[in-house]
Amino acid sequence: MSKERVLKISILRYDPHVKGDKPRMETFEVTEAPGMTLYIALNDIRKHIDSSLKFDFVCRAGICGSCSMLINGKPALACSTLTAKLGEEITLAPLPTFELIGDLSIYTGNWMRGLNERLSTWIHNEEKIDTDTLEEKMEPELAEEIYELDRCIECGCCVAGCGTMQMNDNFLGAVGLNKIARYQLDPRDKRSDEDYYELVGDEDGVFGCMTLLGCEDVCPKNLPLQSKIAYLRRQMVKIGK
Numbered sequence: 001m002s003k004e005r006v007l008k009i010s011i012l013r014y015d016p017h018v019k020g021d022k023p024r025m026e027t028f029e030v031t032e033a034p035g036m037t038l039y040i041a042l043n044d045i046r047k048h049i050d051s052s053l054k055f056d057f058v059c060r061a062g063i064c065g066s067c068s069m070l071i072n073g074k075p076a077l078a079c080s081t082l083t084a085k086l087g088e089e090i091t092l093a094p095l096p097t098f099e100l101i102g103d104l105s106i107y108t109g110n111w112m113r114g115l116n117e118r119l120s121t122w123i124h125n126e127e128k129i130d131t132d133t134l135e136e137k138m139e140p141e142l143a144e145e146i147y148e149l150d151r152c153i154e155c156g157c158c159v160a161g162c163g164t165m166q167m168n169d170n171f172l173g174a175v176g177l178n179k180i181a182r183y184q185l186d187p188r189d190k191r192s193d194e195d196y197y198e199l200v201g202d203e204d205g206v207f208g209c210m211t212l213l214g215c216e217d218v219c220p221k222n223l224p225l226q227s228k229i230a231y232l233r234r235q236m237v238k239i240g241k
Contacts, residue, residue, distance in 0.1 A: 005032040005088055009041060011053070012093040015102035025091075026050075038078035038090070039067055042104075054103035062220055065155025068095055069104045075157035075218045095160040108156045115172065119199055121179045123189045138187065149182035149228065151221050158215035158225065170204045174215035174225040177206060181228040184235070193239045201236040209233075 007030045014023040028045045039057055046053045058064040060079045067078040070093040072086065083090070098106040115121075158174040159165055165173050172180075180200050183189045200206050209229050216225045 006030070007032050007041065007083060007086075007088055007090060009045065009090045009092060011091075011103065013053075013103050014100070015054070016100055017102065032083055036083045038071065038081045038083060038086075038092070041083055042078060054101060054105040056105050063153060065108075065153035065157075065220075068106075068108075068155040068157050068160075068220075069093065070095060070160065075160040077155060077157070077220045080220060095156050097159050097165060098156055106156070108154060111156075111159075112154045112175075115176050116179070119172070119176055119179055121183065123183070123186065124191045125188055126190065136187070142185065142187075146182055146185050149178055149185070149223065152178055152223060153221060155220060157218045157220060161214035161218040163212050163214060164208050164210050168204065168208060171208050172200060172205050174209075174219075174229065176200075177209070177229050177232055178223060178225055180205075181232050184232070193235070197236055197239045200232060201240055206233040206236050 008027055009030060010025050010027045012023060013026050015021045028049055030041045030044050033040070039060060042053065042055050046055075055069070055078070056066040057079060058066045062077055062080040065077070068075060069078055070076075070091075071078070071081055072091050073093075075095060078092075092104060094100055094104050094106050098108050098111055101107055152175060154175060156175075162171070162173050164171045177200060180196060183191070184196055202208070206229060211226065211229075213226055216223070219225060
């Protein structure tokens with residue numbers, strides 16, 4: 001039997017709500033167990049070593065996006081990251097851009113809500129809904145394409161992995177552009193091409209993307225972010241002519 005590894009997990013600790021607190025790195029040692037994820041390791045630290053450690057989780061299955069953080073400098077979900085795929089020394093930090101609650105705990109709610117309000121991410125249809133009439137049929141291939149984009153869990157990983165986001169606070173990011181691609185595909189949304197151009201046809205939208213592929217590299221749901229951004233860019237060029 002192979003010897004159990006002792007993981008050295010260094011965590012950026014800082015609570016902005018505690019007066020006088022300063023950012024610092026603290027290292028904890030955890031004995032690795034078979035099938036251990038970083039979520040399990042962090043719970044082990046909080047239960048047996050330091051109960052004040054702050055981090056988030058809900059589903060533990062890569063669905064809610066709550067446990068997103070920088071893992072060895074790369075945005076990822078703690079609950080779906082196996083420690084066996086990492087070295088014995090691991091560095092953790094909170095995602096940038098979002099509001100810091102404390103340690104690894106961030107609040108993406110305000111940022112995501114502002115993005116959804118900015119883009120009006122709901123189906124725009126002024127027609128009166130007849131509850132006795134079946135919804136207009138949609139081709140299965142189109143429904144599947146829309147569903148694929150709907151799998152975004154708003155974890156913020158693509159935002160943290162985006163070079164443009166670090167230079168332009170108004171950039172929509174892959175998460176915003178993905179939402180617009182989803183609604184532009186949906187035949188139930190009656191917004192015009194010009195409406196979409198107004199939302200994303202500038203440097204804060206599709207033409208601000210530097211195509212570094214960072215968003216797609218770190219997306220835990222493996223969404224086709226770059227292909228959809230390229231699609232939107234082609235559409236916006238046609239509309240803007």
